[in-house]
Amino acid sequence: MKEKVQGKKQDITDFPKIFCETSQKLVSVEAFALTAKYYSVQNLGICTPFEQLLVALRGNQKQRTDENVKPEEFMNLKKSHEVQAMSELISSIADYCGIKQIIDLGSGKGYLSSFLSLKYGLKVYGIDSSNTNTHGAEERNRKLKKHWKVYRRRSKLDVNGLALQMAKERKVQDEIKFKADIEGVCNSSTANQEKMSTSDFLPDFSASVISNIRKQMENLHVYSHREENLCFENAFSLRDLLPINAIEPTSSSHIPKRKMSETNKERRKMTSKSNESNIYSPLTSFITADSELHDIIKDLEDCLMVGLHTCGDLAPNTLRIFTSKSEIKGVCSVGCCYHLLSEEFENPHKECTQEKWGFPMCHYLKEERWCCGRNARMSACLALERVAVGQGLPTESLFYRAVLQDIIKDCYGITKCDRHVGKIYSKSSSFLDYVRKSLKKLGLDESKLPEKIIMDYYEKYKPRMNELEAFNMLKVVLAPCIETLILLDRLCYLKEQDDIAWSALVKLFDPVKSPRCYAIIALKKQQ
Secondary structure, eight states: OHHHHHHHHHHHTOGGGTBOTTTOOBOOHHHHHHHHHHTSHHHHTOBOOHHHHHHHHHTTOOOSSOTTOOGGGTSOHHHHHHHHHHHHHHHHHHHHHTOOEEEEETOTTOHHHHHHHHHHOOEEEEEESOHHHHHHHHHHHHHHHHHHHHHHHHHHHHHHHHHHHHHHHHHHHHHHHHHHHHHHHHTSOHHHHHHSOHHHHHHHIIIIIIHHHHHHHHHHHHHHHHHHHHHHHHHHHHHHHSOGGGSOOOOGGGSOSSOOOHHHHHHHHHHHHHTTTSOEEEEEOOOOTTOOHHHHOTTOOSEEEEEEEEETTHHHHHHHHHHHOTTEEEEEEEEEOGGGOOBTTSSTTSOOOOOOOSBOOSHHHHHTTOOOOHHHHHHHTSOHHHHHTTOOOOHHHHHHHHHHHHHHHHHHOOSOOSOOOOSOGGGOSSHHHHHHHHHHHTTOOGGGSOHHHHHHHHHHHGGGHHHHHHHHHHHHHHHHHHHHHHHHHHHHHHHTOTTEEEEEEEEOSOTTTOSOOEEEEEEEOOO
């Protein structure tokens, strides 16, 4: 068995069996697929399990907020899945490190920042390079507070209803028990009843049964009162956990005229004192590896730096900022858009003043002068898990794009172009419309091409669409392997730093719901 496993591993890593040594062409699709799978994050066993990490961070402590808060009430399913998992992890890291301040880089629409502030009471600075995103995040956060208020009211009603239902059920049970007690006394044996006089019976009934019934009724009253108090306290639990400025002011007419328990009073007092620290502040700034955080955040203190799907170079720059700033005690970064990464060795003959690149980061790959290239980085963005469950590739849009490239090469003599077509396919009614819009966006003279020539290209290549689909499936199979290289480069960079106490790769999301599912997490040594 051992020899079979070793033989299989040797076959997997035997590259000459995958590609022809002379032509470099693919000769074994099966060997190619097996090797790509072997070198994926999932198969290499280099991930720290998410649940295991949460247990290690929390110890025996429970999560400190209302478990019933559902982010899907406020955002779409994909985003709520991401925000719920990541905010739970960030909160646990913050608790573990004793930190209240979070810096969310590339915060975009502010979903993660708002949720960290509203649910977990953390002071969050959401930084985005787009002023439009910042203003949008402010407006979205304002609306989210209103939704949160409605959610809180509804939760209160649910708790009230549950408590009253419990009280009613208990009352019914006690009434049944009361009737059973009476029947138990009245249905004594006939012989005993004949022996007992009325005067003998009444005192005994009054002294024992009635006293028991009174006791039960008193207990029922106390229980019902306790349920009402419990209901009242639970109704305010979410409100007490939230900062004062996270909730729209509530009219006093809507507040029940009851005295709050001493515990609730103390909670509200503590919340009022700390409300300044439990806020979300959207900021606009373009972040680089050399950005000075003190210039952006005036009250910078010990904090965590996080990023949910930070685009291109922002993901590696997040790690560089983390390692260079003493105030940042931990980092949790989920990158995306690998195709937008800058590569140090992609154009070796091109003069460039750029000092810090998106790839590679670690010493080993720098020494090897490793380069992926844009095509490989584009492939890394593909979602194997989605394709595996039937959410296939957009074959027609890829076909349109491939034929367009051939048209541009033949008719305009252009083989390389820095400009991109973008998402024109979804806005096009036909292939002809797609080509016209694409040429216009690329700044090319569309009048040069009559409709017949465009459609001739379409008819010429249409029978070969299945070839394109097969080629793209090979790219999908290779995608996790390329992503693994990029992620391990970032993890190795952190492992090379002297002041990092712990770093890991964690699968944070379901890859079908959110294909870019891996988080790079690290904590610094305590000073």
